[in-house]
Amino acid sequence: MQEISDVLKRRKKTHTISVGNVLIGGNAPISVQSMTNTDPHNVYATVGQIKKLAGAGCDIVRVAVPDEATVEAMRKIVRTSPIPIIADIHFNDKLAIKSIEAGVHGIRINPGTIGGKKRFADVLMCAKDYGIAVRIGINAGSLEKDILRAYMHPSAEALVESALRAVEEAERLGCINIKLSLKSSNVLTTIKGYRLLSRKIRYPLHIGITEAGTLISGTVKSAVGLGILLAEGIGDTMRVSLAADPVHEVRVAYEILRCLGLRIRGxxxxxxxxxxxxxxxxxxxxxxxxxxxxxxxxxxxxxxxxxxxxxxxxxxxxxxxxxxxxxxxxxxxxxxxxxxxxxxxxxxxxxxxxxxxxxxxxx
Ligand code: SF4
CATH class of the missing domain: 3.30.413.10 (Sulfite Reductase Hemoprotein, domain 1)
Known part of the structure; x- marks a missing residue:
């Protein structure tokens, strides 16, 4: 079908990285991610939810690591999970480093919340030593203060500046196993930000509309925002964020990919x-x-x-x-x-x- 091959032809060429056994970027299929919403200390419930997500086609799952006790749980979760695990960290570089040591397949950090340049660099170096991928997640709600001052509000340009600053630091440290995300709950800001960033870097992009909303409103926002980006060839891995059972996130992601002929499942x-x-x-x-x-x-x-x-x-x-x-x-x-x-x-x-x-x- 001509329309489908047009979308495929537009796909931007990015570097390929891996999260566990899942390739992201380059010619790899656009991978579908989700995030558990169980109590992360509860290994049984969390692995149970991960298995349901994997059954629905989730390729990679993110688990929040809010404290030391979760790091211990993470060791067990990683051992029994059928799909690669990304540890999601805010405010505490030590938790990021301990999670990497616990065997996670990837880590997601936000330069605006990790506690400054030195701590950001420490986490990147640790990930590099262990050979795991890092998602540098820029979020409109937590931009660095100086960037926010300069741009007055979390505009697309401000998000991109934060991302480019983080990329520069990662490259200075030789940490190139990275992917980037720019998230805003405003669909148009998100689209503009990813468009600008995709012209400037070749690292894979994780796309999503953050805090999108409930099942219906979040599905619509994600379908519009992510659908536009994907149709323009932007995006190597995606998460639909919904205030709902995360299994719905995976189903909605596949429906978006199906509409564009990018990935057909079920x-x-x-x-x-x-x-x-x-x-x-x-x-x-x-x-x-x-x-x-x-x-x-x-x-x-x-x-x-x-x-x-x-x-x-x-x-x-x-x-x-x-x-x-x-x-x-x-x-x-x-x-x-x-x-x-x-x-x-x-x-x-x-x-x-x-x-x-x-x-x-x-x-
Ligand atoms: S196929 Fe069309 S006409 Fe028939 S019931 Fe459905 S909507 Fe109505």
Missing amino acids: PEIIACPTCGRKKIDVVRIASAIERRCSHVDVPIKIAVMGCEVNGPGEAKEADIGLAGSLKGGVIFKKGIIVKRCTHDRMLNEFMNEIRAYYQGGHS
């Missing part, structure tokens, strides 16, 4: 909004299918359509589709009618056909 569910013509309960069936297929990573296009107006057309275009009819539903596979079913058996029969489809390796 089912794409096409459902009509329904109207007065509907013959079947599209909302209930589509939601149930989405829930029952949430563990599936095979790319498969599933359509659920309410009636014969657009139903047969969309259902035929999908890998597998259901269109409502007077007597119940009609199931299509690759455009061919394979079954007609009554209302009471429709959901189960459709799900059986979907299961047979993805288990049969028809992707």
Whole structure:
């Protein structure tokens, strides 16, 4: 498809770094990240959440390290996690260094909160010694005081100056296994900041809209902000930040990547909004299918359509589709009618056909 190859062609060339076994930048797929929101001292709960995130397709997960006790927990979390762990540190360079020593695969620090230039440099040197990647995370809420004074407010230019200052310091220390993020809760500031920064550096960019909001508002903000950046070829790894179960962050990230043809994972569910013509309960069936297929990573296009107006057309275009009819539903596979079913058996029969489809390796 021309539109998809145009997006791929626009992708900015960046250096490749690795976080554990996940490559970021260069030609690597855009990786999806999330962050646990369990009590980090609770290894069982945190690893449990990480496994759910990994099951949803999360490539890398960040865990907050607020105190010494968490460093101990981190040793165990790293040993049992199925995906690489990034320790998220603020205000305490010693915690960053201890986390690196505990075996984390990457570290995220913010030059504005780590406690000054010397402490920032100490953490970078330690990460370099252990050969792990550092995310330098610039945040509009915690810019260095002199930069904030000079720009008066956390503008895109101010964020970029903070990032470039950090990059200069990292390069002076020979620490080049780095990626950068510039986060603001303002979508336009974030977009402008990443655009400016991507013209100036070749390090991979971690993109995200910080403090984006709840499930709906955060999804919309992230889809607009990250979608624009990705369509312009900017971004090597991403996190959708939501005030919700982090598994939703991963699902939303994949939906954004899917829309742009950048990475396809799991089912794409096409459902009509329904109207007065509907013959079947599209909302209930589509939601149930989405829930029952949430563990599936095979790319498969599933359509659920309410009636014969657009139903047969969309259902035929999908890998597998259901269109409502007077007597119940009609199931299509690759455009061919394979079954007609009554209302009471429709959901189960459709799900059986979907299961047979993805288990049969028809992707
Ligand atoms: S497919 Fe039918 S039920 Fe669905 S929105 Fe279109 S006309 Fe309405």
